[in-house]
Amino acid sequence: MYLTNVWWSIEPMVVCVQLGNSLFMTALQIIVKDRCINASNATNSSAVNSTSMEDSLQNAMSSFYMIYRPLIQLVPILPGLFLAWLGDRGWRKAPIVAPLVGFMLSRLLLLLMLLLDWPLEILWPEVILLGLSGGFGVYWGGTMALVSLGSTEQDRSKFMMRAELVNGLAGLVGCAVSGHLFSLSTGSLRPGVVTMVVCLLLYTFCLLYTIFFLQVKQIAPNDHKHQREAKTTAPSGQCGRILNIVLLLAGGILYNAAVCASKNILVVFELKEPLHWNAEEVGYGNASGFVIIISSFLGAMVMSRWVSDHTLITIGMLSFSTGIFLMAFVTTTYMFYIARALTLFALIPMPIIRSLMSQQVQGSSYGMVLTSLQLSMKVSSVGYTPLYTKIYQQTLSWFPGFVFILSSIITILAIIPISILRSGLAKRCSYQQETDKEYLLPPQET
Template sequence: MALPNLCQSAFAVLRQVEPIIVLEQLGSTLFDTALQMVVKDRCANATYPDKSREDSQQKAMTDFFMTYNLIIRFVPMIPALLLARLSDRGRRKAPIVVPLGGYLLSRLILLLVVIFRLPVEVMFGAAVLFGLSGGFCAYWPGVMTLASLSSTTTDRSKVMMKVELLYGAAGVVGSLVSGHLFLAYSSSLGHGIVLLIVSLLLHLLCLVFSIFLLQVKQVSDKDPDESCHLLSHTSDTAPVTEAPAGINKVNVVLLFAAAILYNFAVGGAVEILGVFVMKEPLSWSATQVGYGNAAGCTIFLTSFLGVILFRRCASDITLILIGMLSFTSGIYFMSFVTTTTMFYLARSLNLFALIPMPTIRSLLSQQVPASACGTILTVLQLALKFSGLAYIPAFTKIYQTTLDWFPGFVFTLSSIVTVLGMIPISIVGCRSPQRRQYKRTQGD
């Protein structure tokens, strides 16, 4: 009797979105390490006038990743919007299934590049195919939409952080083993084959789960007229605030501005960080790259614990500010890193750096009806991707310019932009108590 119940419970778990998140992130972390090491290998012999061999390699790598990431951020914009419209019209699985097909194709192309020694520029075509499928720009809002619809408004921040927790835990595991798998040989084909085959199989399994097992469900609040509070720590005795007749456009604009500035800072720093650790004095190997990526994914776990720890005594606005402060301190310290030990010390300051984005998404999702939830989250994701069209070339060119005298200058710049991003969030925090007090007075 226990065995059928166990099988039934296991099947119920497989029908949720969480297994797909884990499988996709496992496959993606393996792919990221493989791509990073393949590009490093192909750029080893790059030469530029008036530059040393290492600086030439750094320039070639940053130029490749600049073009590759620009394609990934630009191409998905229209497909992601179309998939979001399909989602809001009832086809909730579309923004998940279609991008996962793009993930599978891009991983397959990198495998072919390694096996047949094709030019690494072939990956630009893979990026286009990935973008046409909607890419992460469609996939992640699709996941967040399912998470939002399956939770009440009061628990939504916690549920979204649980999604981030699973994403981060899978990233830690995948990153830790990725370097070792990259060094494993497959016949006479060289390094990286085993790693990419495993990544490909994980994405194939992920796609099968999303097509045949994923279940879409929606949980309604007990009181449909219950307010979607901006601050999450209101007491049980507080009066119930009625939902606004329309969207609070000022708060939405401020939240968008904060999200874009923070994404600009984080994205620009991470864009350079993967290349930064491969130059002297760090000069990381494939195994160290995997460990470094694992350290980055660990921040998902510590950010989740931070939400659990602080959400009972702090508002969502305060949580966002804590996360931004955590990132700006760690990334400023990263400017002066010269040893691997210093790198991990800087990373340790970023413990809560991933709290802001899911919390901002939670606040935005509470400002619109369920029928428009997918669209607003996708519009935010598109805005973040569009900002990448600015920060990717900006941070890349600044890094190449300052490579000789201060390679860590881009991290200092990132910390400054983060401080600017704290301003609109602080304004939202100042406006919200006044708005809530006004409504309570009006109700009296």
């Protein structure tokens, strides 16, 4: 029975989408490096200083991602809001189906780029095409909306973390094999072609599964519980819920900025001296990031028995802050994995923040609120992506890890709104316990 329920649920789709995305992630990283090397050799053929050539390559790659990343974040905003609106109007699969179509078309364009030897600039229309379909942010927001609809408030964090766990396991497997799969080539097939073909097959399966088999479940609200919640949450009112959402948004945006900005720099940091990774090592490095999803799920599952959601968020943020601080001083591969190990709980905060946000609104607004969180984090990338890139380029010659220390500081700042939220909820909890006692008392005879 459990296997039957899983097959008709959201897990198979999450697995296949993440497998495709993780294969693409490694492929993109190596393709960009190879094209930038070719361009650098063409323009600096007379250069003999290997250090200057390495710095030139790092600048070219980071400059490419400085444009590529904001395009990924900004283009989906208006399409994403429209798809979220459709989802809340009953078309729950729309925020999932549209991005899947975009994944297929963008990966097809990259495949043609490899087969026809198109220049790196073809990735600009590729990312625009992906963004117009909603991109990963809308897809994940739609996925979390379905999880929210099919779970109770008490179990929602657990179900969201389970989706993150499945996503992490798929990413771990995909990244572990991605480097080896990318290197497969024959006399007629270039490296990366097999990877793109496998990606297309995975997305095709996901699209067909979502359209014809994925079930949209909704937990019917309990009338008694609904009346009780209406009474106990009355003191906070609409203003209190808005304040809670604002604080959660602030903490989520700051933390996401620290995490994503660091990831953007890591993709070029791994390819420079002294690490200088090849395709297989890049795949293993990306896989280590998905191990963190698994450890975050297990940590949240164990620690949630003794601590609150807000404490879990703080633990996760402190874990990332410690690990990324050490990453600033990494010079060898084993040091890289030690720094990664310190971030074991780094992915606990975001699923819990989504869960807490969904509890501030009615079910008919889940899609819009969760997608708005995703899109707000995308908008913030317009500021931090070029800022981090310029700082990395300016500090490349004397301390390339400086940006990771900056991420550690921003993470500490992200804890502040979560602490304010926890303090406010603690006060309301004491009031709620008193009203609960009154509500549970038997009516007195007149």
